Amino acid sequence: MITRAMAVIPKRFSTFFSIPILRRAAFHVKRLTSGMDSSFFSRLGVFLAGILVLSSVLVTVMERHETDRGFSSLGGFSKQFVGWFYWSLTTVMSAGESGRVHTVTGYVVGWLLILFGVAIVASLTGALVGFLIDYLLKEGQGMGASGYRDHIIVCGWNATARELIQELSTDEYTTKIVVIHDTDKNPAGEGVYFVSGDITTAADLKRAGIEDAMAAVVCPADGSNEADMKSILCVMAIESLAPQVRTVVEVNNPQHVEHFQRADADEILVSSQLVSRLMARSSLYPGLANLVTDIVSGGDGSELYRVQLPDDYVGYTVDELSAKLRSEHRATLLSVSRGGQAYVNPPEDFRLSHGDDLVVVAESLGTLAPLEMDHDLA
8 A cells, every 4th residue: 555655756756847838947947057067056055054054053152151161061062052053044034033142243144144035035036026927928929938738839830820720729628739930929829838839849849849849740841842841850750869759741842742751751741632532522412511620620410539449349240349339339330440540431340449540520529538649558
């Protein structure tokens, strides 16, 4: 029982210190102290301790009782020294008993310790205020670090990114969003953490929390080929820093798709192809565009989910699985994913196995478990 309780304590501490605002504060503390000499603080600590010891010895000697001028033993001196050292420490903290001293030397030492304590408190207060001002200024300018985990990072900014954030900002989604863009002002507005930086730079990606992110969406700044090239560099940087992070990329030129594939992008979307193909299908089948838009935008009763396969579903055929999903969860099966391949219309003898996940359309997940990224296993 004790061992179990001791094992829970470190986990609680790690959870506490993983709070985003604490991680951001730690980033700024590290940034501010990175250029400081650590030996300076050790020398300062020795100096402060020396002042307290010297003051305690002086007061111990001068404030000794008239009947015990010579201190009967070393133990007697040590006992009184400990008491006066505590008095010196509390006096510095403005909580000492001023009535304990009765000699001129004691009064002078007490006044000096009080003045010394006021100077220390003023210095600490000034340092804290300066840190808070620096913290707020840097955060407002996008120079901080997000401190999030399992969040989505939007790399770059364009019209697609704006619509993406509006979709992810609805009540249907609770995932935190971070935007990294080379500008001085947050383009996404309130509710989205902003990092001002280059999407191809490792330091800026780390400030956005790329190593702890769930996914990264890369949006080209414009419709040029140069924007695609920068997106490729961004994907390569992400893959080198955090290969477990899922990368979703918007591509301008279809001819660049193979380059994104070589960069190991997980999801590649060519906007022009998606729109043109949907328009072609809609021209043949009226209402198809509205249906697809409703599904991917979280419409009423038709949200799109990717879920883990429940253990009791293993071994089912596709027809059995479809019937069970429909009767128990009011969910419609669209495809089965296995080993990175999507089976949209599998054969009749296709049976579900461990490790499969499903893409369904449903009003809500119910008891189905959404597919999640485990950073510890990645």
